[in-house]
Amino acid sequence: MESVAYFCLPIWKTMFHYLQINTESAVRDATHAASYLPIGLQVLFAVGLIGFLMVVTHLLGPKRKTTDKLEGYASGIATHGEARQPMAIKYFLVAILFVLFDVEIIFFYPYAVNFKSLGWSGFWAVLMFVSFFLCGFIYIVKKGALQWEE
DSSP: HHHHHHHHHHHHHHHHHHHHHHHHHHTTTTSSSGGGGHHHHHHHHHHHHEEEHHHHHHHHSOOOOOHHHSOOTTTOOOOOOOOOOOOOOHHHHHHHHHHHHHHHHHHHHHHHHHHHHHHHHHHHHHHOOOOHHHHHHHHHHHHHTOOOOO
């Protein structure tokens, strides 16, 4: 294990040296369109690889369709009835509300990291942010969107 560490150490030092050299030129040339070339190539490669793998799996995959393979599987329970039954909108409403308030919590992280440097103006801004969401939550509760008994 130690021989691997001794072997990799010069490689890491060399890579770190090249990163330090290239960082200065990258910061200087960040306004040029050529600086986005590596990102574009990576996106192009990723999309190309996904497309290639989809085509290959379609061509090489099995093509025998039997009644057992075409039948829906639900945990070993035999299916019955229509799959397109109406579903209560409350499930979707709760999911959207969860995402909305979950994203609100994400916006607290930058404030928590920089709360000392933001001072009282940052505190009042976050308090206003929370009050907007609290007003929305009170509106949702008053409209009865979270009552499941109906």
